[in-house]
Structure formats: C-alpha cells, structure tokens
Amino acid sequence: MHTLYGDFHVHLGRSADGRPIKITAARGLTLEAALREGQQRKGLDLMGIVDAACPPVLADLERLIEAGELEELAGGGFRFRGGLVFLAGAEVETEELRGPAHFLAFFPTLEALKHFSRRLAGWVTNPNLSSQHCRCRAADILEAVTALEGVFLPAHAFTPHKGLFGQGVDDLAEAFTDRQIAQIPAMELGLSSDTALADRIPGLGSFTFLSNSDAHSLPKIAREYNALELAEANFREWEMALRRREGRRVAANYGLDPRLGKYHRSACALCETIAEVPAPFFGPCARCGAAQLTPGVLDRIELLAQHGDRPLCPNRPPYIHQVPLEFLPGIGPKAMQRLLDRFGTEMNLLHRATDEEIAAAAGPKLAKILLAHRRGDIDWVHGGGGRFGRVAVRND
Ligand SMILES: [Zn+2]
Ligand SMILES: [Zn+2]
Incomplete structure (x- = not known):
C-alpha cells in the first residue's frame, strides 16, 4: 500500500x-x-x-x-x-x-x-x-x-x-x-x-x-x-x-x-459581532438587532448534536490542523519559490523534508515558523461572518 x-x-x-x-x-x-x-x-x-x-x-x-x-x-x-x-x-x-x-x-x-x-x-x-x-x-x-x-x-x-x-x-x-x-x-x-x-x-x-x-x-x-x-x-x-x-x-x-474558517461562528453582517454559541439559526443579532445573523458551522452542529447520541467512530483517521502555507507569516511569493526550488512540491515540504533540511533551506526566521506549523504550535483568532481567522506563531 x-x-x-x-x-x-x-x-x-x-x-x-x-x-x-x-x-x-x-x-x-x-x-x-x-x-x-x-x-x-x-x-x-x-x-x-x-x-x-x-x-x-x-x-x-x-x-x-x-x-x-x-x-x-x-x-x-x-x-x-x-x-x-x-x-x-x-x-x-x-x-x-x-x-x-x-x-x-x-x-x-x-x-x-x-x-x-x-x-x-x-x-x-x-x-x-x-x-x-x-x-x-x-x-x-x-x-x-x-x-x-x-x-x-x-x-x-x-x-x-x-x-x-x-x-x-x-x-x-x-x-x-x-x-x-x-x-x-x-x-x-x-x-x-x-x-x-x-x-x-x-x-x-x-x-x-x-x-x-x-x-x-x-x-x-x-x-x-x-x-x-x-x-x-x-x-x-x-x-x-x-x-x-x-x-x-x-x-x-x-x-x-x-476556528479559522470564514463561517465557523455565527456573526452579524451589520455590526460584525460574533454571536454567543448556540446562536439562533438565521436568527437576529443580539447586539444591534439586525434581522439575520450569518449562521456559523459551530452553532449549526450544536443544534444537530441535540438530535441524538454522538456516533461511535472507532476507525476515524486523525484530522491534522494545518493552515495553507500562504497563510503563514513571512512566506511571500519569493520565499515560497525558494522553498519549491529546494523541495520540488508543497507535499514534499510538508511531509517528506526533514526538520534539518527545512532549517538549512529556509533560514532561521522562516524555519521557526515552518517547524512550529509542523508541530501544530500555532495560535489563531476565530473566523466568522465571511472573514477568515488569523494565525500567529506562539512565542515561547
Ligand atoms: Zn465547490
Ligand atoms: Zn459548493
């Protein structure tokens, strides 16, 4: 296989x-x-x-x-x-x-x-x-x-x-x-x-x-x-x-x-407030009274989850949270091209290159971000109402 x-x-x-x-x-x-x-x-x-x-x-x-x-x-x-x-x-x-x-x-x-x-x-x-x-x-x-x-x-x-x-x-x-x-x-x-x-x-x-x-x-x-x-x-x-x-x-x-998705949380198109969970599906905005919130996935799933028991899914593969490389701070078109010249494809960079190879090719600042990305050490701000969330590398 x-x-x-x-x-x-x-x-x-x-x-x-x-x-x-x-x-x-x-x-x-x-x-x-x-x-x-x-x-x-x-x-x-x-x-x-x-x-x-x-x-x-x-x-x-x-x-x-x-x-x-x-x-x-x-x-x-x-x-x-x-x-x-x-x-x-x-x-x-x-x-x-x-x-x-x-x-x-x-x-x-x-x-x-x-x-x-x-x-x-x-x-x-x-x-x-x-x-x-x-x-x-x-x-x-x-x-x-x-x-x-x-x-x-x-x-x-x-x-x-x-x-x-x-x-x-x-x-x-x-x-x-x-x-x-x-x-x-x-x-x-x-x-x-x-x-x-x-x-x-x-x-x-x-x-x-x-x-x-x-x-x-x-x-x-x-x-x-x-x-x-x-x-x-x-x-x-x-x-x-x-x-x-x-x-x-x-x-x-x-x-x-x-949490980074554009439609994760319900949000108001008028006052841009992200609604408390669970927000009413297509309901009004609690803050400014606008007629209809842009519904979020999280609120919809909260509602559907109330319809019965959580399914048993012993065979689920892992879901690995990754942001697209273009979302990472410090990866402009030039840096991306340099990485692709070195590793050939994004899949090679994400899955086949070693930490050492990335460190050698990307320089210390960018390598820190790329390696944090691989470890999942990335912070985020919630998205909603058609806006993507934002990412930030944790400074420890
Ligand atoms: Zn489509
Ligand atoms: Zn579609």
Whole structure:
C-alpha cells in the first residue's frame, strides 16, 4: 500500500477557449492549468475536478486525451503527463426539504461522464456553467450517478450555506432512503468543520470524511487535502478507500482549524459581532438587532448534536490542523519559490523534508515558523461572518 495525497474538490474558471465555467473561479484556472498546478507545485497524487461535466470542459478533456497529455486508466480516472491522477466530477445543487444543498459526483470513465453530462443538461438551465441549480432532488442525482458506477457524496456537508446539514436537512432520512444512504460512502467536511465537530452529529459513524480545498483559484488547491492508503492511484482504488475496503482507506485529513474558517461562528453582517454559541439559526443579532445573523458551522452542529447520541467512530483517521502555507507569516511569493526550488512540491515540504533540511533551506526566521506549523504550535483568532481567522506563531 502507498500513502498518496489527494484533493477532490477543485473548480475551473474557464475552458481553454476562454468560455466561463464557474463564474466565481479565477480566469486562469483552466483544466490544464489546474492539473499542472496540482502536479508540479502542490505535488498531489490525485485531484478531483468538479466542473468536468460541463460540455466545454469535456471538450478540453477529450483534446488532452487526443494529445496524449491525459491517459484513461483501466481502474478509472485519467493520468496527467505520467503522474497525477485526475478524477472527473461535477458539483450539483439540488433543492432539499429546507433549502438548497451541494453534492459531488465522480465518474470512472469518459463515457460515464458524458452520459451524466447529458442527463444533467435536462435538470439545469445553462449546462455550460458549473454548479447550476438542478430541478430535481439529490436522490435523483444519486440514482443517476450510481447507475453509471460513479461516486456520490455531500459537498461541504456542514456549511450553513448550501451544505446538506446546513440548510438542506436535519437528518439524512429527509433526503434519502436507507438503500440510498448505504450507497453514499463519504461526506466532505468543508473548510469550517473538522472530524471532531462532525462526529458530534448522530448517525454519521459509517461515513468516511474528506477534507478538500473547494479551490476557486490555483493557489487555493490543496489548502485542505487527504492522505490515502491505496495500492495504486486510480478511481476504483479511491472508491475502495472511501468505502474502507481491503485495507484501502483515508489515513489522515489535513485542513484548516475550523476556528479559522470564514463561517465557523455565527456573526452579524451589520455590526460584525460574533454571536454567543448556540446562536439562533438565521436568527437576529443580539447586539444591534439586525434581522439575520450569518449562521456559523459551530452553532449549526450544536443544534444537530441535540438530535441524538454522538456516533461511535472507532476507525476515524486523525484530522491534522494545518493552515495553507500562504497563510503563514513571512512566506511571500519569493520565499515560497525558494522553498519549491529546494523541495520540488508543497507535499514534499510538508511531509517528506526533514526538520534539518527545512532549517538549512529556509533560514532561521522562516524555519521557526515552518517547524512550529509542523508541530501544530500555532495560535489563531476565530473566523466568522465571511472573514477568515488569523494565525500567529506562539512565542515561547
Ligand atoms: Zn459548493
Ligand atoms: Zn465547490
């Protein structure tokens, strides 16, 4: 078994011929640019792109296959220039009992992806754009994905804004039958929650948790990622890991401390006060009386935790709190380039370089920060209401 690193929620801004794909994503973020960044700078072994069912991206994908840049693998997925394995997926928005929710769907083959793309065109107004609102329920999408031997899972499941447990439902049974629930292998934690928080919600013990970046620009790729144990990198091995079969598994989650997340605490958009926990979901601000707080993940989870017992999850891998390297004080573009020149990729710097090598390459001041980061000796200020928290290295 090999330890491989993967980020399974990356968006694209444009197709190669300049057509918009995801309006909120950066223009330079094309399929090829994302794959290059994931492979060369980040050092990922697997990467999921969730706008791949849009016809302009499908056309780019087919062009890269024809040019020999992407190779379709027998075990599913596509190998980019002999290295990184790309998993082709789609993010969809459905209307659930209480509000909209986002889901991710991944497909093993180009054929299955094309089938899903045609199916999706019947549910959305503009199929050329990603993450469009679908005129159907999540259960309909799950059935379509399962029929194509794909993988379906809730995206940023606990985020109040368009997470399944945020706005969508209080309980999985509100959206799916028992048989359907058994087909869902995993849930994505989202930037504002982690394993410890999500495991307070009843009924989630059997789901693998994924920590993904939801990147809308190149530098954000792998700001959260997963370590997986796989025999090799391909779609079927990845699916086995999510289902924890034959020794394949997610071995660790790496991501932001949820206290740094933009939507960790409920906060008032008017007076910017962070509300006391538990704040009323979409309730008024206690300080200035504004009608609606921007709800926070922590408050939402506090509410859901009251619905039953904490699940038993003996198999959970560790969740390791990391901030993206760009968040660390003292790492400007120049210093980052120097580190990449020395270590090749961010994954090498984070996981394979020794303390001594980092000290030698980074200089004493920066090395102190990088090594504190590895040890988890980082302080933070809470985030909320759309603002990220801040980090500071402890001075001891
Ligand atoms: Zn989303
Ligand atoms: Zn997304």
